[in-house]
Amino acid sequence: ASGDPLAEPSSSAGGSTIVVGSQAYYSNEIIAEIYSQALEAGGFTVDRQFQIGQREVYLPDIEAGKIDVFPEYTGSLLQALDKAAVGGTSDATYAELQTALPDDLRVLDQADASDQNSWTVTADFASKYDLTDIASLTNVTEPITVGGNSELETRPYGPTALKDKYGISIAGFVPVEDSGGPLTVKALVDGDIQLANIYTADPNIKTNNLVALSDPDGLFFPDNVVPVVSQKIDDSAAAILNKVSAALTADTLVDLNAQSKNDQLSADKIATAWLTKAKLI
Amino acid sequence: MTWIWSNLDLIWDRTFDHLILSVPSIILSFLIALPFGWLAHRYRASRAVILTTVGVLYAIPSLPLFIVLPFIVGTSIRSPLNLIIALTLYGVALMVRVVADGLGSVDRDVQQSATAVGFSGWTSFWQVELPLAGPVLLAGLRVVAVSTVSLATVGAVIGAQSLGSLFTDGFQRGIQAEIIAGILATVLLALALDAVLVLIGRLLMPWTRRSAIGVVARPGAVARQEVTT
Amino acid sequence: MSFLTETLAWLVDPANWVGAGGIPTRLAQHLLFTLVTLLVAALIAVPTGFLIGHTGRGRGLAVALSGAFRAIPTLGLLTLVALWVGIGLNAPYVALTVLAIPPILAGAYTGFEAIDRKIIDAARAVGMSEAQIVLKVELPLGLPLLIGGLRSATLQVVATATLAAYIANFGLGRYLFEGLRIRDYGEMLGGSILVILLAIVLEGVFALVQKLVVPRGVTAGLPIDIRDGSSRSRPVMESTIEEGNSHVHSE
């Protein structure tokens, strides 16, 4: 939109360099690093512009064509582009995303790996109230305090939806602006909150013995990993990225994240190790 | 702490990014504050207006400023320029007052005598008032330098790479060493810039180095300088 | 400049003025948080500063420390402490207290130092005990600078207390983060304006207090011989206050 001040007149660097971006989110950076190294192995020159903030910051740059490849998540991106999106299954979301994208942008194949929102509780809490899926939260007799990023409070799957859709009573909302990161997990484990929005690929779920409640009704949009690319990505580059996506399974992503969080390895080391093991470079 | 040793490259890169953001801001805020400070010092009427404006500027939380600024000046939100402008604004907010006070602190006798021996207004400003305000200006500049370095970390929240990126990244990944490294690097960088300023001050103001024979020349100025060390 | 109208619209929307997330509640939370932080910081910094100013000892250390304190990025400290103590207000209290200490400390000890040594000397010579010197001479004479330090600390804390909302459902900062996340610039700017207004109001209060507590004799009168000491230290006082104002509000 011309009124959007975040937009900037496009002036792409030009040449054969591919600009790869990433969110200011460690897991996203790992994927971006994997893309980059794969592209470099295929003979492309890559300019890494990683850690460039949240979607509201980088989306205008993608739309303006200043970034050529960006790892994204189908459902979240769809919702960002189209507030009225309906979502549904993984494939339906992917298809809807393709139409929602601006003309000069496209998404390549989506990976099996996904990193989507989930309602998560501690294992103790789950067993105490016999929790399996989101609807079973009605079993809980104690007050439930919900934690997550600010925006969660007003999201269609947020506390209000839990109340309206399932009749779950929510005692309060606590913003923790780390996108389901360590602080949210700590709050959950410490019992400061009982229900948290944590990404499914977060290794903390395993490490801290948490339970992501299943979502049979599709409350959350599926969030499969997918590269958003500009016109500059030709067929050979697209082929490389598609190969990466094909190898990127759900478990793989959790494992990569664990290497970053638990082993404190840097993104490039993690990427090289995985690409080598998957024989992609 | 092993994280620090295996990521020295990264820390160094972020330190460099940080310098790119903060050093131009520090210099710019000094240069911009000079004329405004002079105005505030010279004209009573403008003083209240300028200092009040500056005071309000001061109270703006930095996060929204970083985000709103591109609306106003038309830069990209992600551009380092955006952050440099914001940091400069805060620096100016601090420095204008210092410049006004610094010029005000110049001994009137010395000014009068400069006029009496035949300095014209302009020459007197550059050769007498400005150098004599030097110690106060330096003290203020040191505060600006330290706070700018500290403040620049906030840029990480909106995606401007800096030492602050170590906080956001370390926070998400739960690596305390990364956050600690970020804090230490920020403090050290601030102190290093501070030391550089002190050194420059020594070189440019040799007369402040050696104090009077018995008497401490200007306890006020000395105390003032040390407040900011 | 549509964001201006958006901001205005958000500010006047009655829905934003009621309930637990309403402006009055958040404003009160913000104010309370600021006051508590200042109180804690003052409890630490004022006695320390006065001790340094009174004895003249430990000054080098205090100066160096408060310089380093000033350089500590609040965002970094906040995230670090939060990882230790979890969500809630504990981490913001720690981080912002650290932020508030340097200006108050500087105000306190420069306030003491700016006092003409001769006055203290004379007070001792006429038979005031050390406690009386502190309470009856140094405190009233150092007060203007001390309040200056408090004032600049307040400014910084008000602006930076928005950070508390990073890990707690608290204060005006919530509007900033929420606005940022849902790209509602009206909310974000509205929140900022509230913060600025609060800061300005507190500034006014301080200006008033400063006027009330500054000993009359320190400001009144003609610049004659004796006043040289104090009149010379006036500009110094003014500017040390400002130096206290190291606007380090990292968010």
Add this chain to the structure above:
Amino acid sequence: MIEFHSVTKRFPDGTLAVDDFSLVLPSHKTTVLVGTSGSGKTTLLRMINRMVDPTSGSIEIDGADIGTLEPVKLRRGIGYVMQNSGLLPHRRVIDNVATVPMLRGMAKKKARDEALALLDTVGLDRLLANRYPSQLSGGQQQRVGVARGLAVNPNILLMDEPFGAVDPIVRAELQQELLRLQRELGKTVVFVTHDIDEAFLLGDQVVILRTGGKVAQVGSPAEILANPIDEFVATFVGADRGKRSLHLENHGDGDIVVDETGRLAGVLVGSGPSASPSTVSSESKAGPRGPGASAQGGDSR
């Protein structure tokens, strides 16, 4: 009576400010310590009210070793006046004067009443009582300083260059005022100055100090003027520069007294030691050990 017995003061930084100083300061007399900067005058003065404690030796007041007294209490019984008056800038004149009596527990009302009376004593208008020190001229401030020093009616008054910062005209006035007060009150005054003229005018006993806290000469003004003990004292009192060597010149209008530097000292009006009423006080002042100052005639004014 104040006695110094072999008093030495070495400051922690090694400065030897006073070196083996012994002296008796007679009661009801003014003893002036005079010397150049750094000669230890202030240090000596401050040892009397224990603002400084000697490294060795002892000081007695009326036979009691002050080393055994509690400093704060001791100070409250001794008047102290310093250069730039040292008034508390945040208290009104009247409260400055009443400070010490109130510290000693006097009721506020009474302390203020007495303070008002003291303003009269030092020749200050009562209308100034409610001003702040910064609203007074330098000379007025100095008078307040003296009033404060007198407030507890002390036997001893310590004055450290009290008139050092006021201009010569006011200074002369204050000196005369002090002479008058001393005639009326007869305190034991210890007065520090580096102005030899002032020393000669005010002192019954003058102590000339060299740098390093050594006594160069002790005696009455006339003794010192007539017989400087050595080159140093001669230089100090100005004898060598011809300042003290006067001669007469006649300009038709009368005999004008001129010193060797060409400075006009004044006009000669009388030549006998008792030709004018003023000689009564002059003589007793100049003479070696005159009668107690309080006994001096007040008729010379």
Add this chain to the structure above:
Amino acid sequence: MIEFHSVTKRFPDGTLAVDDFSLVLPSHKTTVLVGTSGSGKTTLLRMINRMVDPTSGSIEIDGADIGTLEPVKLRRGIGYVMQNSGLLPHRRVIDNVATVPMLRGMAKKKARDEALALLDTVGLDRLLANRYPSQLSGGQQQRVGVARGLAVNPNILLMDEPFGAVDPIVRAELQQELLRLQRELGKTVVFVTHDIDEAFLLGDQVVILRTGGKVAQVGSPAEILANPIDEFVATFVGADRGKRSLHLENHGDGDIVVDETGRLAGVLVGSGPSASPSTVSSESKAGPRGPGASAQGGDSR
């Protein structure tokens, strides 16, 4: 020659600092303006180099109305020395002295060489040339101030209480130094002080001012001393307080000169107007309109 023609100065705030002041200041002589604080001395002085412009009236230097001259240029041709020396604290002694010649376009090297020579003139060791003013004593700073005033070899030297802040001993030295310089250089000196002794010592012509910028009396020191025109002048020169009324006392050691306040003025060494060599200079100073100061004998030292 400097002439004031009916000069009045009213400051914007309404203060009447100088009121209808007319005077001729002869060339190669020292005119001293003396008076209490606020009597307009500084204002008068500053009108000569246009730091202050008169509200009405005019000032002429050697017949030229200075109102038509460019102030900055005018100032660069007039020496100016003030209390606290007014030296630039951030420049070394040598550069302070060389400042004005360099402002006038003299080459740095030459200006510095001349500055060094001027240090000799004012009796300062060349070793001090590279110090900063704060590293000098008050007296030394004052000498540098004088050297700076002389640097452009001006005909006119304005001195505003130049020795007001130094201690009496150094002050006496500086006064003698100025007398010597004046004998050698013969400048037109306008000197402001509030010390009447200093005025009488240094002035060929003394102007006594009342508060409000009114002239009380103009004349040579001896004239004023012998015939104070009114009560005010008498008070001012100290005649009324007996300070100028001297008499002799004999203490066995010789005749001691004492004033009516009891102050010891000195010892009488000669009684004839030409009994000592010093009378040569004393006489020419005290006499009404002696020969040019530069012609006075230097043998009295």
